[in-house]
Amino acid sequence: MECHTPRFTYFWNPIYKEDMSTRLMIWHYQFLLLMRNKQLLISFLILIALAFYAILYGQHFRERQQTIVQGIEEKLAINDSIARKFVLKIDTSSEIRKQNFQYRPMAADVIMRKFVVYKPSEFSALSIGQKDTYPYYHDVNTNNSLHSSVIQEMHNPNKLQAGNFDLSFIIIYLIPLLIIALSYNVISGEQDLRTYTLLRIQIPISKLIIYKLEFQFILVIGLVLFFNIAGFLISGLTIQDDLYNMLVWISINVLYILFWFSICYLIISFNSSSSLNALLLGSIWIILVMVVPSAINNISNPPNEDEMIKSTFRRGRETDVHHELTQQQALDSFYRLKHPYPVPIIKNPGAADIMHAQRELINREANMYAGYVIKRQKNQFNEVLAYGPINPIFITQYAFNQVAATELNSYLMYLDSAESYQTKRRYYIYDLMMNRKDFGIKEYEKFPEFTFQQPTYTFSKFSKDSIYIAGIIVLCLGIGFRQTKKRFL
Amino acid sequence: MNKYWNIIRYEWLLLRRDRAFAILFGFVLVLSLYTIFVGYKKYQYVKQQREQAASKQRKLFLNQGEVNAHMAAHYGYIVVKPSSLLSFVDPGVEPYTGTTIRLEAHQQNDPVFVPASGQSSLIRFGELSFGLLLQVIFPLLIIFSSYRSVINDRENGTLKLLLSQGVSLRTLILGKVLTYTMIYLFFLIISVLIYALLVKMEIGTYAWDQILYRLLFMILIYFLYYFIIASITVFLSAVYNSSSALLVTLLALWFVFSIIMPKATANFGAQYAPLQSKQSFNKSMVEASKTGIDNLPPIEEYKQHFRDSLMKAYHVTDLKDLPFRSSGVLMQADETYRNVIYDHAFGGYKDTIRLQNSIATFSSLLNPFQAIKNLSMAICASDVEHHFLFLEQGEKYRRKLVAELNHQDAYGEHEDVSKDYFHRIPDFSYQSPSIAWSIARRKLELTSIGLWSVILLGLLISGTLFIKKI
Numbered sequence: 001m002e003c004h005t006p007r008f009t010y011f012w013n014p015i016y017k018e019d020m021s022t023r024l025m026i027w028h029y030q031f032l033l034l035m036r037n038k039q040l041l042i043s044f045l046i047l048i049a050l051a052f053y054a055i056l057y058g059q060h061f062r063e064r065q066q067t068i069v070q071g072i073e074e075k076l077a078i079n080d081s082i083a084r085k086f087v088l089k090i091d092t093s094s095e096i097r098k099q100n101f102q103y104r105p106m107a108a109d110v111i112m113r114k115f116v117v118y119k120p121s122e123f124s125a126l127s128i129g130q131k132d133t134y135p136y137y138h139d140v141n142t143n144n145s146l147h148s149s150v151i152q153e154m155h156n157p158n159k160l161q162a163g164n165f166d167l168s169f170i171i172i173y174l175i176p177l178l179i180i181a182l183s184y185n186v187i188s189g190e191q192d193l194r195t196y197t198l199l200r201i202q203i204p205i206s207k208l209i210i211y212k213l214e215f216q217f218i219l220v221i222g223l224v225l226f227f228n229i230a231g232f233l234i235s236g237l238t239i240q241d242d243l244y245n246m247l248v249w250i251s252i253n254v255l256y257i258l259f260w261f262s263i264c265y266l267i268i269s270f271n272s273s274s275s276l277n278a279l280l281l282g283s284i285w286i287i288l289v290m291v292v293p294s295a296i297n298n299i300s301n302p303p304n305e306d307e308m309i310k311s312t313f314r315r316g317r318e319t320d321v322h323h324e325l326t327q328q329q330a331l332d333s334f335y336r337l338k339h340p341y342p343v344p345i346i347k348n349p350g351a352a353d354i355m356h357a358q359r360e361l362i363n364r365e366a367n368m369y370a371g372y373v374i375k376r377q378k379n380q381f382n383e384v385l386a387y388g389p390i391n392p393i394f395i396t397q398y399a400f401n402q403v404a405a406t407e408l409n410s411y412l413m414y415l416d417s418a419e420s421y422q423t424k425r426r427y428y429i430y431d432l433m434m435n436r437k438d439f440g441i442k443e444y445e446k447f448p449e450f451t452f453q454q455p456t457y458t459f460s461k462f463s464k465d466s467i468y469i470a471g472i473i474v475l476c477l478g479i480g481f482r483q484t485k486k487r488f489l
Numbered sequence: 490m491n492k493y494w495n496i497i498r499y500e501w502l503l504l505r506r507d508r509a510f511a512i513l514f515g516f517v518l519v520l521s522l523y524t525i526f527v528g529y530k531k532y533q534y535v536k537q538q539r540e541q542a543a544s545k546q547r548k549l550f551l552n553q554g555e556v557n558a559h560m561a562a563h564y565g566y567i568v569v570k571p572s573s574l575l576s577f578v579d580p581g582v583e584p585y586t587g588t589t590i591r592l593e594a595h596q597q598n599d600p601v602f603v604p605a606s607g608q609s610s611l612i613r614f615g616e617l618s619f620g621l622l623l624q625v626i627f628p629l630l631i632i633f634s635s636y637r638s639v640i641n642d643r644e645n646g647t648l649k650l651l652l653s654q655g656v657s658l659r660t661l662i663l664g665k666v667l668t669y670t671m672i673y674l675f676f677l678i679i680s681v682l683i684y685a686l687l688v689k690m691e692i693g694t695y696a697w698d699q700i701l702y703r704l705l706f707m708i709l710i711y712f713l714y715y716f717i718i719a720s721i722t723v724f725l726s727a728v729y730n731s732s733s734a735l736l737v738t739l740l741a742l743w744f745v746f747s748i749i750m751p752k753a754t755a756n757f758g759a760q761y762a763p764l765q766s767k768q769s770f771n772k773s774m775v776e777a778s779k780t781g782i783d784n785l786p787p788i789e790e791y792k793q794h795f796r797d798s799l800m801k802a803y804h805v806t807d808l809k810d811l812p813f814r815s816s817g818v819l820m821q822a823d824e825t826y827r828n829v830i831y832d833h834a835f836g837g838y839k840d841t842i843r844l845q846n847s848i849a850t851f852s853s854l855l856n857p858f859q860a861i862k863n864l865s866m867a868i869c870a871s872d873v874e875h876h877f878l879f880l881e882q883g884e885k886y887r888r889k890l891v892a893e894l895n896h897q898d899a900y901g902e903h904e905d906v907s908k909d910y911f912h913r914i915p916d917f918s919y920q921s922p923s924i925a926w927s928i929a930r931r932k933l934e935l936t937s938i939g940l941w942s943v944i945l946l947g948l949l950i951s952g953t954l955f956i957k958k959i
Binding site: 057060130133153163164165177181188274278286289290408 | 520523524527528531542545546567581582584586587599602603605608610613614616618621626633637731732736740751753756759760764765766770838842845849872873
């Protein structure tokens with residue numbers, strides 16, 4: 001058989017037609033070998049079963065959050081109808097009711113008990129990320145800062161510790177093992193079976209490695225695409241609405257699979273025994289998937305406990321400093337607060353006005369301490385991302401979570417948006433209440449609404465995040481190519 | 490006995506000459522020291538944070554001045570779970586449980602500040618703790634260093650030579666199993682000694698005996714665990730022909746046992762016995778107080794009955810005529826009622842969690858990794874049962890505190906308590922349970938480790954008779 005130097009025009013140049021037929025022949029035999037390998041076929045079946053379980057589990061998780069969100073929305077609808085009735089009913093039958101009339105916007109808000117929700121995206125069924133640990137609905141009524149009224153869903157700590165069995169877990173943990181199991185002995189296996197010399201006289205071994213790995217790559221990509229399509233269908237994703245995210249999701253898969261194949265190629269290129277290859281690849285898997293991420297995780301410290309207490313427990317003793325202010329001091333401090341909304345100037349401040357001014361001061365202080373906590377969390381997150389070049393597995397998980405909006409940055413964006421919304425809502429009410437404006441159903445219907453749109457994880461962001469992984473792939477392929485040329489002459 | 494000793498010496502000699510083992514040895518040593526020191530540093534950081542927070546909150550409580558007793562009960566008390574010294578060996582579920590609770594009148598609040606809820610998904614890859622090293626990495630290293638032990642002897646003809654000299658295959662395999670178990674036990678003992686030294690420096694003699702018992706127990710169960718791993722590996726090494734096929738099989742087993750099964754059983758448990766949502770939990774308590782539960786009447790009926798019986802006992806027709814302030818007594822009655830409702834609902838929550846976890850617990854009979862994982866968390870006081878204990882102690886303290894303040898509200902000289910009054914109320918102090926308490930909740934896991942050890946010992950003694958390949 002003639003030996004050709006591989007070039008970039010390999011597939012398209014007619015000169016290499018013969019190579020193509022050799023390649024197809026090798027793929028054909030690889031397929032036959034695969035079909036005869038019962039152990040491997042059983043592993044495939046188990047993997048398929050696990051992948052389907054993972055998809056269904058993810059869907060179950062998402063449906064559960066959706067059901068809870070639906071319950072909140074139903075409760076909000078009931079509260080809304082009660083609040084509307086309250087707004088429509090003008091009761092000035094007694095002097096005290098007449099006095100309280102000006103505080104009706106606040107009363108309507110209390111009846112409404114507004115909640116904002118961090119809804120699970122369709123992709124969250126495929127990559128749950130941290131969505132199960134973050135609070136996903138917040139009470140944004142006027143009386144409290146949303147940071148002081150966090151509702152943590154009920155969890156089983158053991159379940160959280162074990163982690164989620166979702167599709168991203170299958171891709172990140174299991175697919176590399178499949179790749180290793182398929183490829184660790186592509187050449188050494190031939191040596192073990194004493195067919196190596198026979199093959200060597202028929203085809204350059206460097207080419208044989210590439211052809212065999214190509215077959216395995218197509219096999220794994222096909223399998224993963226099958227999982228992805230099944231995941232998309234079961235999660236109710238549609239091409240019309242989610243094509244862009246689907247393509248990014250698939251690109252992450254392809255890059256990750258290429259990454260592991262390039263590592264396998266590098267190890268195979270050193271022409272070692274099957275045992276040593278398996279040992280090295282197994283060790284690399286453990287180091288990359290377990291040791292590196294968990295070691296980087298060790299470096300990060302939990303946020304400051306005192307700041308968290310101050311941001312969360314804003315009632316009672318802790319807020320006495322604001323309650324002890326004189327009326328004028330409280331109002332002056334209230335006027336000095338920064339915000340982009342019309343400043344209510346209270347002409348004849350009543351006790352309730354002062355109370356709300358004090359509450360605003362308390363809530364702002366809670367937001368300030370929460371801001372410190374969030375800043376620390378952001379810094380910690382950036383630190384973790386800075387380790388990206390040595391932590392490619394986490395970067396892949398991060399990329400999946402970006403598509404699914406289940407990562408810390410998405411949650412913090414939602415929190416930021418919810419806090420701004422709550423402030424906007426409060427100032428809308430202050431404007432009505434403290435400026436003694438008319439309040440009827442028209443004004444009630446103009447209460448600000450919460451809108452939060454997750455930013456799209458674009459290809460450019462994905463390319464930027466995965467540049468190191470691409471670099472590792474190129475490096476491994478480059479070194480591997482040189483080594484195969486050197487060691488398999 | 491001499492034969493075993495000779496095999497251990499021979500095996501150790503071979504390992505010492507192996508460069509790969511020397512690298513592995515160094516790697517294990519570095520990782521062990523790294524996890525111990527990083528864990529210790531983290532423990533100190535968390536400890537300092539929690540102590541500072543707790544002492545600041547205590548000061549605020551003590552210095553609240555003259556205040557209405559019931560208002561003080563509303564202001565409440567903030568308790569912080571102290572950081573456990575053993576949690577840096579195995580943090581267990583601590584990153585996923587709240588560490589701080591606001592205790593106040595009328596309601597039971599959830600623990601807040603779940604460390605994981607403010608972190609990225611990196612936390613889901615786990616912490617490189619000493620526990621992770623002992624449970625997951627050490628078994629892998631046992632596999633890597635021992636999977637060729639008998640295959641090598643067969644390939645280079647040493648096996649035949651040894652057997653011809655009168656060493657039985659059983660003795661040989663048992664000797665090899667002992668060698669690898671001892672090597673990793675040696676690592677464990679060294680690390681535990683370093684750890685014990687750090688602990689001694691940190692706490693002196695305080696609670697030292699309890700920690701010592703826990704460490705000794707840890708050594709014992711890990712000895713059995715490593716014996717199980719080494720037995721499986723060496724036995725299969727005697728059965729298999731191809732070292733690469735054996736390695737792939739062992740890696741697959743390790744992966745299924747330590748990664749797939751714990752995750753799958755936990756996820757399956759969550760689906761099998763789903764937890765109530767927070768909303769429905771709260772709603773169930775409201776419903777229960779409206780309708781009454783067990784022997785309790787509905788809350789309004791209960792309150793009316795209590796008021797009536799109070800007036801009847803003191804022969805008055807109005808609560809104002811009572812010889813004490815009725816508000817404190819009525820609020821305490823309300824507390825007592827709500828406590829029963831809460832205990833009922835929270836008991837249901839704990840039962841569901843235990844039911845979910847029972848799937849993983851039962852799987853430990855098949856999976857020694859799951860057994861050691863649960864036992865390790867129990868020994869290090871970082872499992873869900875210890876979390877429940879903290880919640881129970883916090884709730885007990887809340888009830889005592891609120892009862893005391895209600896009593897003061899009812900029978901105190903003035904409605905406002907004096908400045909010094911709060912100094913009489915003792916601080917919350919978490920009482921760590923004994924090791925017997927921790928282990929008593931892990932009987933099935935202990936049985937699993939014991940059974941695996943006995944069965945494998947039996948296999949090594951009798952199963953070697955059936956190995957024909959020499």
